[in-house]
Amino acid sequence: MSEHLGPYELLSRLGSGGFGEVHLALDAEGRTVAVKVLHPHVAADGGALARLAREVETMRIVGGPHIAEVLDASLDGDRPYLVTRYVQGRPLSAVPVPVADLRRLAAGLADALLAMHESGVVHRDLKPANVMMTEGEPVVIDFGIASALDSLSVTASGAVVGTPGYLAPEVLEGRPAGVEADVFSFGATLAYAATGRQPYGQGPASAVAYRVVHHPPDLEGAPAWLEPLLRECLSTDPARRPTAAQICDRLGVAPVAHVPPPRLGPVRPRVAEHDEMSTREIRPPAKEQHRRSVEESRARHREKVRRRWLIGSALFVALLAAAAREPLPEVSLFLLAAYALGVVSDAGVALFSKGPYRRSRMIADLLGVAGTVGLCFGLATWFSAFTLALFAGTALVVGVVFLLSA
Template sequence: MSDHLGPYELLSRLGAGGFGEVHLALDPEGRTVAVKVLHPHVAADGAALARLSREVETMRRVGGPHVAEVLDASLEGARPYLVTRYVQGRPLSAVPVPVADLRLLASGLADALAAMHDAGVVHRDLKPANVMMSEGEPVVIDFGIASAFDSLSVTASGAVVGTPGYLAPEVLEGGEAGPEADVFSFGATLAYAATGRHPFGQGPPSAVAYRVVHHPPDLDGAPAWVASLLAECLDPDPAKRPSAGEILARLGTAPERRPRRAAFRMGSDRPRAGRAGRAGRAAREDVDVHDSVTREWRPGTGPRGGQVEESRARHRERVRRRWLVGSAMFMALLAAAARGPLPEVALFLLAAFTLGGVADAGVALLSRAPLRRGRIIADLVAVAGAVGLCFGLSAVFSTFTLALFAGTALVVGVVFLLSA
């Protein structure tokens, strides 16, 4: 049974961080969004919530294809939450590194920083885990949240405000986190993507923080065109770091901006007129990309109702194909074992399997399922494979050996079903 939080229907848990759990959800119009539900110990800090409430309006002014915009927030009640655009993809921390198209990543991250800084927002916790990758394009998430919760009571409650190794040295030494601190985090994140290593190594947070303050970053293996830029971004002196706009100019990229669409009212139950916003090259679907945008699920639009339903259909089809391959192999083993002593039984088994496969292909042919072509091909290949495998096995192995194989396969299948 699905859970509801305000006007949002929570579909599934996507993950958790220092400040809350993130859920895939549907808004009142059936569009997919990401809802971050704050942890109880975070929600108990009234001062931090008041600060976040003041900053949300500023955060909502940040727009662009490389940021996950803040759409809504409800910071009152037992379960305060923030709503952002849902970005389908994997975090940079979970994709293979070094990244293939490093220039595309660098340009996207710099554009995201420029959008935030132009709106007066400092991310404060930019790191690979907060950069979602979709078709090679980065989308920055969770901007502004760490700054809002930089209070003693929240920190004492267990939320980590920032990540050593990606926090600027002035922040680690107790200074203010300004746009220059984000540039340092940008350099550390890009260095990780370029070399496949954390620029200040790994280990206890205190040891990593010490290296950030007192040691130069590890940039060995970074391409020559980006090494000098990384060195400037990771300069210990904030005044010597380039701005986001200067980084874009160095990369030869113009900032990508788009007008903000009507968003949600703070804590409201219904959105204003207009859609929550699309973003160029911000997310991919399981099957293909349409205009390189984050897909918004509206019931009745797209194949089988949209992205979520199509994803479920693809999962069901993968499971069905596994069962189809397994049953075809098992039926071929049984028929091959019976072909010598009981040829009628072998013929019956093959005929039954063929009839079932043809019937399933016929049902798929008459249906309007988006994956029907693959289903039909899988059915016909399974039937042909079972018949061919039966005759091949009976020509190579004895009846006793085939019966032993079939019995073993049956036992393994039963054990697998019980364990599943």
């Protein structure tokens, strides 16, 4: 049975971090979002919640294709939470490295860095685990939370805010840190993606932190066009690191203008005992441009999944029909007719739809029917029924394994 939190229906737990658990959820309009429910020890710190409320005001301004925008927040009640755009994909820390399309990754991260810094937001915990890869594009998540809750340097579970190896030296040494710390984390994250290794090695957190402060990074294997920029970003002197705008200029990334939304009116407060600043429930204004881009992305994803299903089902039906053609010709004809009817029905639905892929969907359906019939006769000509039955069984097992793993 699903659980509700405010207007959101929590579907499944996606993961957990130092500050909270992330859930896949549906909003009131049935759209998927990511809901981060703060851990009890965070929710019990009124001062931390007040700082987070102030930070959320700024975090709402940040937007763009490479940012998981903050859509909503409720920081009162027993279970305070943040709501962001749901990004379907895998974190950079879980994809094969070195990354194949490194320029695309670098450009996307630079664009996200510029969007945050232009809005006055410092991430403070940029690392491969906080970069989601979706269709080859990076999307930065969890920005601003570590910066707002930096007083909780050690949580109840013992987790340190940030990850040694990606935290700037000034953060590790307790010195004042600003946007330059994000530039260091950007360089370390990109170095990991470029070389496939942690730039400051592995081992105990204290040993990694020591190497960050006193040793140069390991950039062996980084491409020549990127290595100089990485060394500048990973400088131990914050003043020598380039700004986000300079990084974009070096990488040829065109900066995107971000227009802040209108200010919010007052909403339900809860005043912390030791902080005059109250937490507030925050609702964003409509973001038509963002909504259109999200809907377009979903439409592309649905079309990609549908075409994969079309190709896979065509191959499977062709194998079954070819295997049955000699011993059971009626079954073979029935399989082809049923498949053709289903696909032609889908083409009919596409005919009356208004989506951008209507024409390509109809053409793919018709080609799928013709290809299935042609493949069936070709396979039946070249292979025996027994061999085709083995192929069909193998395809069925592979398909089931793929679905379970997905």
